[in-house]
Amino acid sequence: MPAFDSPQRKGRFMSSHNALPGFRLSLGYTLTWLSLIVLIPLSAVFVKTMELSFEQFWAIVTTPRVVASYQLTFGASLAAATINAVFGLLLAWCLVRYSFPGKKIVDSLIDLPFALPTAVAGIALTALWAGNGWVGSIVESQFGIKVAFTPWGVLLALVFIGLPFVVRTVQPVLEDLDFELEEAASSLGANRWQTIRRVIFPTLLPALLTGFALAFARAVGEYGSVIFIAGNMPMVSEITPLMIITKLEQYDYRGATAIATVMLIVSFVMLITINSLQAWTAKRNGKIK
Amino acid sequence: MAATALHLHSDLAGRYESNPATRESAWVKWTVIGVSLTFFALFILLPLFIVFYEALRKGWEAYLVALVEPDALSSIKLTLLAAAISVPLNLVFGIAAAWAIAKFEFRGKSFLITLIDLPFSISPVVAGLIYVLVFGRTGWLGPWFIENDMRIVFAVPGIILATIFVTFPFIARELIPLMEAQGRDEEEASTVLGASGWQTFWYVTLPNIKWALLYGVILCNARAMGEFGAVSVVSGHIRGETNTMPLHIEIVYNEYKFSAAFAVASLLAILALVTLVLKTFIEWRATQTLKRSKT
Numbered sequence: 001m002p003a004f005d006s007p008q009r010k011g012r013f014m015s016s017h018n019a020l021p022g023f024r025l026s027l028g029y030t031l032t033w034l035s036l037i038v039l040i041p042l043s044a045v046f047v048k049t050m051e052l053s054f055e056q057f058w059a060i061v062t063t064p065r066v067v068a069s070y071q072l073t074f075g076a077s078l079a080a081a082t083i084n085a086v087f088g089l090l091l092a093w094c095l096v097r098y099s100f101p102g103k104k105i106v107d108s109l110i111d112l113p114f115a116l117p118t119a120v121a122g123i124a125l126t127a128l129w130a131g132n133g134w135v136g137s138i139v140e141s142q143f144g145i146k147v148a149f150t151p152w153g154v155l156l157a158l159v160f161i162g163l164p165f166v167v168r169t170v171q172p173v174l175e176d177l178d179f180e181l182e183e184a185a186s187s188l189g190a191n192r193w194q195t196i197r198r199v200i201f202p203t204l205l206p207a208l209l210t211g212f213a214l215a216f217a218r219a220v221g222e223y224g225s226v227i228f229i230a231g232n233m234p235m236v237s238e239i240t241p242l243m244i245i246t247k248l249e250q251y252d253y254r255g256a257t258a259i260a261t262v263m264l265i266v267s268f269v270m271l272i273t274i275n276s277l278q279a280w281t282a283k284r285n286g287k288i289k
Numbered sequence: 290m291a292a293t294a295l296h297l298h299s300d301l302a303g304r305y306e307s308n309p310a311t312r313e314s315a316w317v318k319w320t321v322i323g324v325s326l327t328f329f330a331l332f333i334l335l336p337l338f339i340v341f342y343e344a345l346r347k348g349w350e351a352y353l354v355a356l357v358e359p360d361a362l363s364s365i366k367l368t369l370l371a372a373a374i375s376v377p378l379n380l381v382f383g384i385a386a387a388w389a390i391a392k393f394e395f396r397g398k399s400f401l402i403t404l405i406d407l408p409f410s411i412s413p414v415v416a417g418l419i420y421v422l423v424f425g426r427t428g429w430l431g432p433w434f435i436e437n438d439m440r441i442v443f444a445v446p447g448i449i450l451a452t453i454f455v456t457f458p459f460i461a462r463e464l465i466p467l468m469e470a471q472g473r474d475e476e477e478a479s480t481v482l483g484a485s486g487w488q489t490f491w492y493v494t495l496p497n498i499k500w501a502l503l504y505g506v507i508l509c510n511a512r513a514m515g516e517f518g519a520v521s522v523v524s525g526h527i528r529g530e531t532n533t534m535p536l537h538i539e540i541v542y543n544e545y546k547f548s549a550a551f552a553v554a555s556l557l558a559i560l561a562l563v564t565l566v567l568k569t570f571i572e573w574r575a576t577q578t579l580k581r582s583k584t
Binding site for chain 2: 025103
């Protein structure tokens with residue numbers, strides 16, 4: 001056995017790269033499992049799509065009924081994410097800045113849309129907003145708007161499932177905000193609104209955009225909560241995931257796969273966007289501290 | 290996904306509100322609270338409440354009858370089975386992935402994390418579709434399985450696969466940031482002192498990550514039991530055989546048996562509430578542990 005201070009011993013100690021066991025095992029297992037469950041099955045979508053010529057693919061993904069579904073899916077998702085950004089920011093602000101009765105319960109229940117199965121959310125929202133429901137009857141008699149079984153219902157379901165994303169991305173950034181910044185702004189003569197707009201809001205912006213993007217990405221792919229309340233009328237209230245299901249039920253695997261390819265490409269773009277927004281958030285908050 | 294990460298709260302509201310430089314006037318405060326809570330009541334409280342209201346509308350007896358009906362019972366069993374298989378598998382995967390990613394340096398690490406995140410950003414319907422493409426009648430492996438008299442899609446194995454897919458990142462995503470933040474000093478010390486890899490993991494790493502691990506398991510389980518879109522595509526909807534609870538709810542609901550649908554839905558709503566209570570408890574415990582280690 002070498003003496004403790006021998007160069008060999010020291011060398012091994014310093015380059016700590018081999019000190020911990022299990023690298024090959026854990027990485028090998030991770031890559032194998034990832035490939036089997038996610039990567040290989042996902043590649044089936046692209047391989048199956050390759051069986052189509054580009055013209056065939058384009059014809060499938062641009063039929064009027066499918067295009068109408070994109071318009072509804074993306075339009076409603078964008079609107080829902082915007083609504084979530086506004087109310088999510090207000091809710092996060094209340095939870096961090098104000099004391100009010102029942103705050104702890106509100107804070108815990110914000111995550112309900114994560115925890116509540118989408119099918120349950122779908123039938124609950126439908127019961128509530130249908131023409132004879134508690135909220136739906138009021139909206140219909142007072143404003144003359146039918147919510148359930150129209151595109152409004154789609155929007156509503158997407159607002160429900162996206163809400164926690166904005167609250168939970170903005171809340172920690174708001175909690176970490178430096179007191180002294182606001183005190184400094186105030187002592188330099190800024191009024192409260194100026195401080196919020198010029199000092200706090202720019203700091204929150206990356207997190208707010210991340211929450212918006214997460215809510216949007218979730219909304220685009222959502223299926224369970226939407227189909228109960230949408231009414232699913234062709235050209236009017238059919239979402240894109242439903243188009244995939246419809247094609248599958250007709251055993252039109254090629255059609256289903258072509259539309260799935262479009263959705264997958266959108267997912268990849270959103271994933272990249274969200275990753276860069278999160279990097280921006282981290283960088284911004286690092287700078288402020 | 291950042292939005293589901295274990296987050297330690299520190300309530301600073303009192304500090305903000307007592308300082309004139311960091312508070313708004315009372316009417317602004319109560320207007321903002323009023324608007325936020327109205328939105329909260331409309332979108333969170335009312336939907337939750339109406340599930341139980343509709344479920345019990347025809348009385349307790351009808352409620353219990355809807356739950357013990359054979360199709361309902363078999364859907365409950367299948368849901369429990371799918372969760373009992375998919376959660377442990379994702380637990381093992383999550384720990385392995387977090388160990389490799391958080392404790393070692395290698396090229397392509399951030400790309401690997403992105404790949405692990407993929408199932409979060411893919412529509413559940415597409416998640417179901419990919420297994421139909423692989424194991425379906427015309428799929429890659431489908432004909433082989435059919436020849437050998439095994440069904441994967443439109444049967445129970447497909448449901449389990451789809452459940453594993455949609456819950457794939459939950460535990461890994463909970464562990465990776467925490468284990469990265471904890472570094473590798475403690476594990477190295479343990480190894481240098483002669484502990485084996487498993488001993489190091491069991492006695493050093495595991496106690497440090499137990500709350501995050503439990504948190505990930507709870508979220509993973511909630512999603513596993515509640516998944517609808519992906520499971521719907523691969524299920525085949527055979528009554529009493531390939532229906533999970535969410536699928537059973539859909540069928541009963543479409544037959545206009547609303548109370549029965551809400552009865553089964555109320556079980557899943559209770560599961561969601563239990564999940565949120567446990568989540569709040571874990572956050573509280575993790576905060577306590579952190580405070581104690583600081584003092």
